[in-house]
Amino acid sequence: MIDIRQMRYFVALAETLHFGRAAERLHISQPPLSRQIAALEKELGVRLLERGSRRATLTHAGRRFLEDARAVLAAYDQACRNARLADLGELGELSIGFMMHAAYTVVPRLTRRFVDKHPLVRIELREAVPSLLVDAVLAGRFDAVITFDPGPMRGVAAHRLHEERLCLALNPGHRLAGKAAVGPEDLPGEPLIAAPAEAVPTLHDAIVRYFRSGGIEPSFRLEAQLQQTVVSLVAEGLGIALVPASMSRIGYPDVVFRELEDAPSVAHVVAWRPANLNPALRPFLAEAGVPGM
Amino acid sequence: MIDIRQMRYFVALAETLHFGRAAERLHISQPPLSRQIAALEKELGVRLLERGSRRATLTHAGRRFLEDARAVLAAYDQACRNARLADLGELGELSIGFMMHAAYTVVPRLTRRFVDKHPLVRIELREAVPSLLVDAVLAGRFDAVITFDPGPMRGVAAHRLHEERLCLALNPGHRLAGKAAVGPEDLPGEPLIAAPAEAVPTLHDAIVRYFRSGGIEPSFRLEAQLQQTVVSLVAEGLGIALVPASMSRIGYPDVVFRELEDAPSVAHVVAWRPANLNPALRPFLAEAGVPGM
DNA sequence: CGGATCCATACCCGTTCGGTATCATGATCG
DNA sequence: CGATCATGATACCGAACGGGTATGGATCCG
Numbered sequence: 001m002i003d004i005r006q007m008r009y010f011v012a013l014a015e016t017l018h019f020g021r022a023a024e025r026l027h028i029s030q031p032p033l034s035r036q037i038a039a040l041e042k043e044l045g046v047r048l049l050e051r052g053s054r055r056a057t058l059t060h061a062g063r064r065f066l067e068d069a070r071a072v073l074a075a076y077d078q079a080c081r082n083a084r085l086a087d088l089g090e091l092g093e094l095s096i097g098f099m100m101h102a103a104y105t106v107v108p109r110l111t112r113r114f115v116d117k118h119p120l121v122r123i124e125l126r127e128a129v130p131s132l133l134v135d136a137v138l139a140g141r142f143d144a145v146i147t148f149d150p151g152p153m154r155g156v157a158a159h160r161l162h163e164e165r166l167c168l169a170l171n172p173g174h175r176l177a178g179k180a181a182v183g184p185e186d187l188p189g190e191p192l193i194a195a196p197a198e199a200v201p202t203l204h205d206a207i208v209r210y211f212r213s214g215g216i217e218p219s220f221r222l223e224a225q226l227q228q229t230v231v232s233l234v235a236e237g238l239g240i241a242l243v244p245a246s247m248s249r250i251g252y253p254d255v256v257f258r259e260l261e262d263a264p265s266v267a268h269v270v271a272w273r274p275a276n277l278n279p280a281l282r283p284f285l286a287e288a289g290v291p292g293m
Numbered sequence: 294m295i296d297i298r299q300m301r302y303f304v305a306l307a308e309t310l311h312f313g314r315a316a317e318r319l320h321i322s323q324p325p326l327s328r329q330i331a332a333l334e335k336e337l338g339v340r341l342l343e344r345g346s347r348r349a350t351l352t353h354a355g356r357r358f359l360e361d362a363r364a365v366l367a368a369y370d371q372a373c374r375n376a377r378l379a380d381l382g383e384l385g386e387l388s389i390g391f392m393m394h395a396a397y398t399v400v401p402r403l404t405r406r407f408v409d410k411h412p413l414v415r416i417e418l419r420e421a422v423p424s425l426l427v428d429a430v431l432a433g434r435f436d437a438v439i440t441f442d443p444g445p446m447r448g449v450a451a452h453r454l455h456e457e458r459l460c461l462a463l464n465p466g467h468r469l470a471g472k473a474a475v476g477p478e479d480l481p482g483e484p485l486i487a488a489p490a491e492a493v494p495t496l497h498d499a500i501v502r503y504f505r506s507g508g509i510e511p512s513f514r515l516e517a518q519l520q521q522t523v524v525s526l527v528a529e530g531l532g533i534a535l536v537p538a539s540m541s542r543i544g545y546p547d548v549v550f551r552e553l554e555d556a557p558s559v560a561h562v563v564a565w566r567p568a569n570l571n572p573a574l575r576p577f578l579a580e581a582g583v584p585g586m
Numbered sequence: 587c588g589g590a591t592c593c594a595t596a597c598c599c600g601t602t603c604g605g606t607a608t609c610a611t612g613a614t615c616g
Numbered sequence: 617c618g619a620t621c622a623t624g625a626t627a628c629c630g631a632a633c634g635g636g637t638a639t640g641g642a643t644c645c646g
Contacts, residue, residue, distance in 0.1 A: 002373060004297050005603095019624055032604050034625060044373060046380040050570075053612040053623065060572050064379035068372030075368045079361030080295060080337060086357040087339040277343075279353055298634095312593060325635050327594060344593065346643040 004076060006040045007069040009033055010048065014066045017049075017056045085120060089279035095124040096284070097133045097142035099200075101227045105246050106162045106268055107146060114287045121280045129199040129225050137273055143281045144288075148202035149267040158271040159290040165263040166206065167245045169230070171237045172256050183261035184214020191221035191239035199225045203266055207242045210264045231255055297369055299333045300362040302326055303341065307359045310342075310349045378413060382572035388417040389577070390426045391439035392493075394520045398539050399455045399561055400439060407580045414573045422492040422518050430566055436574045437581075441495035442560040451564040452583040457538045458556035459499065462523070464530045465549050476554035477507020484514035484532035492518045496559055500535045503557045524548055 013022040013033065023033040041048050048062035058066065085091035098107050107125070115123065128136065133145035138155055149158065170177050176186060197204040211218040221239045224230050228250075230241045235254040244266060248257035270288045272281060286293035306315040306326065316326040334341050341355035351359065378384035391400050400418070408416065421429065426438035431448055442451065463470050469479060490497040504511040514532045517523050521543075523534045528547040537559060541550035563581045565574060579586040 001298060002369075005294060007372075020622090028603095029605060030624070031606085031626080035603085038625085044376045044380075046376045048376070051624065056624090059380075059570065060385055061376050061380040064385065065372060065376040068368070068375050072365065072368045072372050075361070075365045076295075079300075079358060079365050082361050083337050083339045083341070083354050083358040087337075087352075087354040092353055092357065277352060313591090321634095322636060323593075324595080324637085329634085331594085346592065349593090 002043050006036050007072055009036050010040055011069050014058055087279055089283045090118055091120040092280045093122045094280040094284055095142050096144055097126050097128050097136055098146035099130045100127050102146045102268055110288055114284055118283055131199050137271055143276055143278050144270055144272040146268060146270050149269045150202055155273055156271050157274050158269040160267050160269050161288060162268040163265050164245045165265045166242045167248060168258045168260055169234045169241045169243050170256050171234060177256050181259045181261050184211050184216050188216045192218050193222045193230050193233045193239040193241040194220055195225055196223040206264045206266050295336050299329050300365055302329050303333060304362050306330060307351055380572055382576045383411055384413040385573045386415045387573040387577055388435050389437050390419050390421050390429055390435035392423045393420050395439045395561055403581055407577055411576055424492050427564060430564055436569055436571050437563055437565040439561060439563050442562045443495055448566055449564050450567050451562040453560050453562050454581060455561040456558050458558045459535045460538045460541060461551040461553055462527045462534045462536050463549050464527060470549050474552045474554050477504050477509050481509045485511050486515045486523050486526045486532040486534040487513055488518055489516040499557045499559055
């Protein structure tokens with residue numbers, strides 16, 4: 001059987017055209033080299049070098065085999081290197097799911113940092129509503145997801161990435177637009193626009209709790225899954241909304257944002273299945289600041 | 294050192310995900326396979342399979358390595374196959390020089406037959422005047438050349454490919470255009486157009502000998518290297534010419550061809566240096582009908 | 587809980603590889 | 617033109633490695 005070693009030997013010999021010097025370069029003595037080359041030629045059934053007494057010359061077949069052997073060796077080295085890189089999580093694929101809102105907060109910077117440090121990992125970024133994300137990570141559809149903190153869950157670990165207060169989004173003509181800060185007691189009966197509990201439970205719950213802390217029951221009027229849609233509907237004068245403060249940084253016309261007294265906050269987390277064996281997950285979590293990664 | 298064999302073993306194992314079955318497919322028993330795989334993993338420093346008690350599964354790094362190992366094996370097989378093909382002259386390069394005139398006689402068919410039978414040999418076809426061709430073959434510039442027979446030469450073998458008679462090319466208004474056949478005695482003083490002796494010695498000599506066989510000295514008026522040019526000059530009425538009969542098959546306007554009495558003939562030969570080691574030369578010569586090739 | 591399945595380990599033997607010593611051959615030089 | 621040198625091939629030896637059989641340990645299944 002022809003060996004990688006024999007190819008290495010042949011390439012060294014073809015490059016020096018001198019058995020002694022080639023053997024030296026290979027850190028073996030000359031006779032084994034002669035024998036290995038002879039064995040290679042015999043195995044191939046092809047004479048690769050013409051031995052002159054002063055120097056050897058490649059035959060046509062030898063020239064051809066030199067090129068091909070170099071290609072084999074390159075592929076071989078590549079394969080070994082890639083296996084190690086893949087094991088370290090520096091090479092491979094990583095699929096990340098995230099709620100659309102995170103595209104305005106942590107996703108861009110985190111992605112940028114990760115791809116800068118791990119350029120060989122292909123990242124697949126997919127947007128989804130938060131309630132689907134955690135199920136997807138459990139099902140193995142995503143290696144990690146970025147979403148509002150869903151609380152503790154079996155088989156899923158999570159790490160807090162980002163926290164922001166909710167604020168009030170109003171149409172500029174609204175009666176509360178003149179106030180600097182607003183509390184729950186200012187809001188009874190106000191038509192609310194918010195994401196449905198089934199799609200974004202964490203945020204929905206935070207809003208309900210905030211209202212109830214002031215002894216008030218919220219009255220939801222319109223539902224939309226994305227915060228961007230919610231704010232657009234506010235701009236249209238269809239109601240008010242409690243949205244993450246980062247939404248105020250986007251330049252929406254016909255919307256003003258007001259602080260809430262004792263504003264509730266929502267956290268972004270990165271969540272993953274600890275049993276997930278994708279080696280690229282670890283560097284990603286490290287980049288996200290997860291301790292011990 | 295990681296071995297081609299270990300890669301083969303790994304691919305077989307990755308394809309069956311079963312040590313016993315993979316070993317069977319490899320015609321070895323299971324323990325050596327286990328050991329080789331373990332050695333491979335140790336060498337790489339990477340776990341490639343997760344051994345379940347019922348079946349094994351590839352790790353991410355293992356999946357990657359499977360792809361790369363397949364690529365290595367493919368390159369390896371390719372290299373071995375190519376070496377054998379190159380040695381048989383079925384793969385490689387062949388440079389053929391030929392006189393332009395042969396493009397109308399033997400070159401097209403010979404080339405077609407050769408490329409049909411030996412599709413992996415890249416042929417480099419180069420036109421040149423006959424006097425340069427034989428020097429070029431001696432210098433190694435061409436592996437073989439096709440030209441008028443230059444006679445025996447040191448270090449060059451030749452084989453006759455094709456023989457054709459010379460005929461007379463005339464302007465239709467010429468006084469001899471009415472004769473069916475012409476002999477040397479009809480030609481004294483006629484202004485001749487022909488290739489120069491330095492460029493096409495064989496043909497030039499044949500023409501001179503033919504005239505002298507009738508006791509006449511030829512009077513050369515114009516010289517051009519290519520037979521096509523010679524005939525074009527005849528069409529223009531600048532003189533007469535003795536050209537290979539195959540020129541008459543090309544539809545030149547304003548030229549008529551007449552047979553010569555006791556017409557001299559010129560041979561096309563393929564010529565090569567017997568010391569030439571290009572394996573592709575032999576099949577080419579075989580295709581050209583050279584005996585013993 | 588017992589048997590079956592499957593991979594890992596232990597041990598043996600034959601092959602192969604690399605090393606040293608030496609030979610055959612062709613180039614080089616006085 | 618013959619002595620010398622350089623180079624690759626061959627002979628032989630000891631160590632390493634690969635493959636084989638026997639067996640152990642873990643897990644799954646009925």
